[in-house]
Amino acid sequence: MGLVFYYFTKFADHFILIYSLLLFCTYFLLSVFSALDIINYMRRNSFIDYRDLLTSPSTPDISVIAPAYNEAKTIVQNVRSLLNIHYVNFEVIIVNDGSRDDTLKLLIDAYQLEAVPFAIDAKLPSKAIQAIYKSRVPSLSRLTVVDKLNGGKADALNAGINISKYGIFAAIDVDCILEYESLLKMVKPFMEQAGEEKVIAVGGVVRIANSCEVKDGKIVKVNLPRNIIPRVQVLEYIRAFLLGRMAWSRLNGLILISGAFGMFDKKIAIASGGYNHRTVGEDMELVIRMRRYMEEKKVKYRVVYLPDPLCWTEAPSTFRVLAKQRNRWTRGTAETLWLHKKLIFNPRYNFLGMVSMPFWFLFEWLAPIVETSAFLYLMMMAFLGILNVELFITLFVLIYAFAIMYSTAAILFEELSFHQYKKKRDIFRLLGTAFIEPIFIHPITVYYAIRGNLDLMTGVRNWGEMKRKGFVSK
Amino acid sequence: MNHILQIDWSELQYAVDDFNRTLYSFPVHIRILIGITVAFLLIVLFLLIVILSSRIYKTRRSVTSNYLRKKYQPVFTKLLFEDDSGIAAGPKAAVIDPGDLKTKFNREILLSEIIHLHENFSGETAVRLEQLYTDHSFHLDSLEKMKNKRWYIVAKGMRELALMNVRTCYDDLSKFLNHKNEILRMEARIAMMKLSSSDPLAFLSRINEPLSDYDMANIHSMLSKMPEQSIPDFSAWFNSHNKSVVLFSIMMTGRFRQQDSTEILLRMLDTGDENVKAGVIRALKELNTAVAEDKLVTMYSLESTDIQKEILSTLEVIGKVKTAELMEKILKQPVTDYALSIQAVRTLLASAGDAGQRIIQLVTGSHPELGLIIQHAKDRRL
Numbered sequence: 052m053g054l055v056f057y058y059f060t061k062f063a064d065h066f067i068l069i070y071s072l073l074l075f076c077t078y079f080l081l082s083v084f085s086a087l088d089i090i091n092y093m094r095r096n097s098f099i100d101y102r103d104l105l106t107s108p109s110t111p112d113i114s115v116i117a118p119a120y121n122e123a124k125t126i127v128q129n130v131r132s133l134l135n136i137h138y139v140n141f142e143v144i145i146v147n148d149g150s151r152d153d154t155l156k157l158l159i160d161a162y163q164l165e166a167v168p169f170a171i172d173a174k175l176p177s178k179a180i181q182a183i184y185k186s187r188v189p190s191l192s193r194l195t196v197v198d199k200l201n202g203g204k205a206d207a208l209n210a211g212i213n214i215s216k217y218g219i220f221a222a223i224d225v226d227c228i229l230e231y232e233s234l235l236k237m238v239k240p241f242m243e244q245a246g247e248e249k250v251i252a253v254g255g256v257v258r259i260a261n262s263c264e265v266k267d268g269k270i271v272k273v274n275l276p277r278n279i280i281p282r283v284q285v286l287e288y289i290r291a292f293l294l295g296r297m298a299w300s301r302l303n304g305l306i307l308i309s310g311a312f313g314m315f316d317k318k319i320a321i322a323s324g325g326y327n328h329r330t331v332g333e334d335m336e337l338v339i340r341m342r343r344y345m346e347e348k349k350v351k352y353r354v355v356y357l358p359d360p361l362c363w364t365e366a367p368s369t370f371r372v373l374a375k376q377r378n379r380w381t382r383g384t385a386e387t388l389w390l391h392k393k394l395i396f397n398p399r400y401n402f403l404g405m406v407s408m409p410f411w412f413l414f415e416w417l418a419p420i421v422e423t424s425a426f427l428y429l430m431m432m433a434f435l436g437i438l439n440v441e442l443f444i445t446l447f448v449l450i451y452a453f454a455i456m457y458s459t460a461a462i463l464f465e466e467l468s469f470h471q472y473k474k475k476r477d478i479f480r481l482l483g484t485a486f487i488e489p490i491f492i493h494p495i496t497v498y499y500a501i502r503g504n505l506d507l508m509t510g511v512r513n514w515g516e517m518k519r520k521g522f523v524s525k
Numbered sequence: 526m527n528h529i530l531q532i533d534w535s536e537l538q539y540a541v542d543d544f545n546r547t548l549y550s551f552p553v554h555i556r557i558l559i560g561i562t563v564a565f566l567l568i569v570l571f572l573l574i575v576i577l578s579s580r581i582y583k584t585r586r587s588v589t590s591n592y593l594r595k596k597y598q599p600v601f602t603k604l605l606f607e608d609d610s611g612i613a614a615g616p617k618a619a620v621i622d623p624g625d626l627k628t629k630f631n632r633e634i635l636l637s638e639i640i641h642l643h644e645n646f647s648g649e650t651a652v653r654l655e656q657l658y659t660d661h662s663f664h665l666d667s668l669e670k671m672k673n674k675r676w677y678i679v680a681k682g683m684r685e686l687a688l689m690n691v692r693t694c695y696d697d698l699s700k701f702l703n704h705k706n707e708i709l710r711m712e713a714r715i716a717m718m719k720l721s722s723s724d725p726l727a728f729l730s731r732i733n734e735p736l737s738d739y740d741m742a743n744i745h746s747m748l749s750k751m752p753e754q755s756i757p758d759f760s761a762w763f764n765s766h767n768k769s770v771v772l773f774s775i776m777m778t779g780r781f782r783q784q785d786s787t788e789i790l791l792r793m794l795d796t797g798d799e800n801v802k803a804g805v806i807r808a809l810k811e812l813n814t815a816v817a818e819d820k821l822v823t824m825y826s827l828e829s830t831d832i833q834k835e836i837l838s839t840l841e842v843i844g845k846v847k848t849a850e851l852m853e854k855i856l857k858q859p860v861t862d863y864a865l866s867i868q869a870v871r872t873l874l875a876s877a878g879d880a881g882q883r884i885i886q887l888v889t890g891s892h893p894e895l896g897l898i899i900q901h902a903k904d905r906r907l
Contacts, residue, residue, distance in 0.1 A: 172864065243737045445562070
């Protein structure tokens, strides 16, 4: 027994050490790739005039699909903001997913909607559509409202795809604020494909709008959130989008486009089966399925990510809401990885199978589990009085130093590229957040992730409603 | 005071030795981890310095640029709007203080200011700015940029020369038409279009790389700003070896309503290439080519669904009796593609005077979806 315990501790010590070092190396490499891609993008972008796309017959038409569930508080204003997007030809499809509040009634009244006969070509499965509305006002001809039975976000998006007219669709959260040129920027990669490689999806950076000033549905002043919870998320988002996804985009290994704002090739999305409503991680699941479809068809393809801040969203500002969000994210990741477990370390799927999927399994889904296990192991060792204090302290300081370094690198990327936080004070506060986050907030988010895994095992499947405070309007 | 500042080297040495002793008392793996931690912390320090330096640099740049702008705003205004300004009197007049032109940083700011002004003016005012640009040797800076190894500097140089109308660089630009970097290719095309006096699209015959939709949008945008007489006959590229050039030319033929190309377009309907065929059908729609009806009706049943949709969309504009007959035939068949059936109804409504009557006949005794499809098609909002 003693020998078993001895080998167990030896294994655990080495595992924690090797896992940490592997994680550092991977993240370090990702930040290098990100830096290269952002620099390249910034340089290229300085020569682009997006106005060229506004008059061209080769610019594709776009369907913007936004599911809405109990959004009565903000729906009228949000739809107005969507209708004012700067683009040539687009339609806005709002899918009322069986809201229990006044969402539909408010839309009908505000936009003078009436039910219309609509021949629906249901290529994707979704819950029954009760009615489709169009406005009596000619200037609102872009707007279509779908009223359907509640079936969740994925189901609502599938219904939206079924009634959409155009070959490219943008899936967005109805409460997001889009930047003025966001559609023009997102559609450009689709227009740039000239060779064999087909662009199947494009994602954009999502930024946090808490404490920002909003006027007529547009961000007019970017402020760093005063509340520590959304402020930490600003840092997390910069890290995830600028350091993570940009690198995966460069490596053509991206498997997650945020559900808040993404653009997709409709034919490929339909051919791969549309959104899966059996998972709460429908955004990631769709991208993986589209990639899998292309790999199986042996067609060259790309999933592109843009570093521009194109979409602004409200982040949770209380621990209760944050817990629900992180719980859902964890369940979504786990469910998606499980659904596509066949791909992990499968050379038939090339980079997707050999790098992207294993990374998500080992360093995204497994990381909180390893962290918690390591913590419990160290507690046990301390309790038994055999904790290697030197190793514990050194490892703790090392991880802390790495966390600060990674966050500081993310802040530097933001500072050199998009420079959203103009006030010096904001940058110092962000740097300060980088120092306190690993100790005070990170353990809490790890706990939420663990809860998410436990909930998944016990069969919890709900979305976890996100209560929003609304933006600071000017 | 001296006593206070005196350093006791032996004590420092002792502290260092003590530190080393402590460090070396750890096992090797702990020492490695400590080393990595120190490296991380040093990187953090370096990153912090870069963040702060970047802020300082941005502030300095903004201050200098504001200073130069304030200083030269009245000078440039005088130059642009007054007849007796130095520049009008003759070349080489020192409008800009030579002291302000010494550093590359200042030259860049002034150059961007001149270019910015140039974008907002035309005619004589623009010519004055072009002269100012050459008089102060900014064109040499731009030419120098074109020799740089970094593509984005080369592209910047090309753009500056094109904007400031330096026609002598035209031949140098053509070297970049088939460059592996797409931004350089794009800038070369734009610059050649701007600098060409007679044939702005001459480069189309020389490009080997395929044009993307974005490239096409870019060239179209430039063309739409040009006077009508500069627009060439696009049929000249219908036989290009570069398929994307063919597609672009077909699209532009429709867009610029080049009716003389109708016959060639009709002949091109026999092509086996789906993309070219779709482009031709769209162009015939834009050209409102009524004579294409027979051909389109005949070929309809042999084509793919995508081409069929294009045909129906064009027949909606040009179709008459034969189209109406074809539409009736299509609508009597079971619905396989909703979009196609909806388009067929719309085409029928547009092509037949008695469409209402025909539709009533179709609905009676037809498959159940057709009623809804007809209602959908009749509502132009959908």
